[in-house]
Amino acid sequence: MNRTDALAVVREAITQVVPDADLAALGPDDTFRDALEMDSLDFLSYIEILGERTGVRIDDADAPLLTTLSGSADFLVARVR
Numbered sequence: 001m002n003r004t005d006a007l008a009v010v011r012e013a014i015t016q017v018v019p020d021a022d023l024a025a026l027g028p029d030d031t032f033r034d035a036l037e038m039d040s041l042d043f044l045s046y047i048e049i050l051g052e053r054t055g056v057r058i059d060d061a062d063a064p065l066l067t068t069l070s071g072s073a074d075f076l077v078a079r080v081r
Contacts, residue, residue: 006074013050014046018042029068056079
């Protein structure tokens with residue numbers, strides 16, 4: 001998976017969890033919690049959707065890597081074959 005594809009998957013997952021999210025205003029290093037007011041349950045749903053869409057197992061220890069667009073995209077590029 002390349003970075004463009006990874007960002008598309010991340011944006012789609014965010015939209016499913018926070019339908020009214022203004023993705024255009026979301027910077028690459030803005031945390032989802034602050035920028036989108038994503039709570040813990042929303043974040044867990046987001047992680048679940050990422051795993052389902054990509055077939056990647058996402059462990060609890062991976063969660064801190066997935067809190068931003070950049071971090072999520074980097075994670076997927078590194079893990080999706």
